[in-house]
Amino acid sequence: MSAIRGIILFAHGSRDERWRAPVEAVARRVAELDPQARVSCAYLELVQPDLRGAAETLIVQGARTIRVLPLFLGMGRHVREDLPRLLDDLRALHPAVEFTLAGAVGEEPEVIELLARKALES
Template identity: 35%
Template sequence: MDRGIIILGHGSKAPEALETLKKIAEMVRVSLGDGIVEIASLQFNKPDLPEAIQTVIAKGARKVIIIPLFLYNGIHMQEDIPAVIAEQKDKNPGVEIVLAKNLGADDRIVGVLLDRIKEVS
């Protein structure tokens, strides 16, 4: 497999945050049918983003796609994550490392919100 996917969460001291991230990654893996899908946290949890990038490269990825689970295009998206990616590109020439857009205002998120409203109505 020449493509590796990293599901990137913010991270949290709460243990359930890491478990949720793992569940989301597994759902992505199943939906894709197979392939390299790893998790990373920007803060507090391991693996962090550099470790996850090295893991997918070690598994054979020549293209690393980072999927940020961030609602807003804030400082992490604009500065922190690109800085890590730039550093990793320097350390891994020949490997393409790309950052997908943040979640943002997306109609598909509205569907989840409507489901949550129904659940408690």
């Protein structure tokens, strides 16, 4: 049996519940594309679950590798400083789990291309 892969979609958070809809839509699509993966959303502030809560849910489900994907347009302070610190805390709490951090999605060439095409739509 292969190891269960966990994926956390990490976003900033907002008091407005509607703000979560696109993040949760991405999570549903990930689950559709790979039904074997376990995916959870996590938020830096204002919304639950936070990163620790999302990670612990995935660990209870059997995930032993967890990839954190920041749904941010760029590598601002939250992604550069706050998120690595939160991951260090998780690594200390769960040394048997491998946590990896992806780059901010907004810096990926495919996302830049998509945003440019959206800007050019009439």
